Amino acid sequence: MWYLLLSGILGLFFAILILFFPSFLNRVSKVIDREMQVAFESSSASRMVNGLILLLAALFLILTGNWYPQLWPLFYIGIVALVFGMFFIFFPRTLNFLNELGNYMIAPPEESGSFQRVVAGLLLMLMSAYILYVYFSR
Numbered sequence: 001m002w003y004l005l006l007s008g009i010l011g012l013f014f015a016i017l018i019l020f021f022p023s024f025l026n027r028v029s030k031v032i033d034r035e036m037q038v039a040f041e042s043s044s045a046s047r048m049v050n051g052l053i054l055l056l057a058a059l060f061l062i063l064t065g066n067w068y069p070q071l072w073p074l075f076y077i078g079i080v081a082l083v084f085g086m087f088f089i090f091f092p093r094t095l096n097f098l099n100e101l102g103n104y105m106i107a108p109p110e111e112s113g114s115f116q117r118v119v120a121g122l123l124l125m126l127m128s129a130y131i132l133y134v135y136f137s138r
Contacts, residue, residue: 003073004131004134005132007128007131008128008129008132008135009132010128011124011125011127011128011131012125012128012129012132014124015121015124015125016121016125018121019118019121019122019125032099033099047088047089047092048088051085051087051088051089052085053085054081054084054085054088055081055082055085055086057081058079058081058082058085059078059082060078061074061075061077061078061081062074062082063078065077065078
């Protein structure tokens with residue numbers, strides 16, 4: 001049940017960031033965008049190396065999750081790492097599109113006080129509060 005506590009706390013943390021610190025999210029978004037552009041504009045060798053490292057880490061996580069059943073979340077984390085490793089190697093434009101879509105969905109730069117951001121933050125806060133309620137009521 002530790003994952004309920006962790007997900008509730010992380011959800012509250014990100015909800016507070018979305019609601020009260022949109023400028024911080026915009027700065028983080030700009031740093032990530034700059035790093036993504038460097039990765040995509042540089043030689044494809046660095047992108048391939050990043051993808052291969054991610055694939056090796058994914059393989060390690062998937063195998064560890066299979067060999068040790070009590071560490072089952074590692075299997076799913078490995079699946080996510082595998083998908084993103086394949087994006088880095090085979091579909092870099094799709095990864096760039098997902099990055100841009102995430103930037104727009106979380107904190108659009110032209111609308112840092114937008115209704116969409118407030119609704120997303122409140123929904124995330126309510127879901128996190130419910131998760132924590134379930135965790136502490138057991």
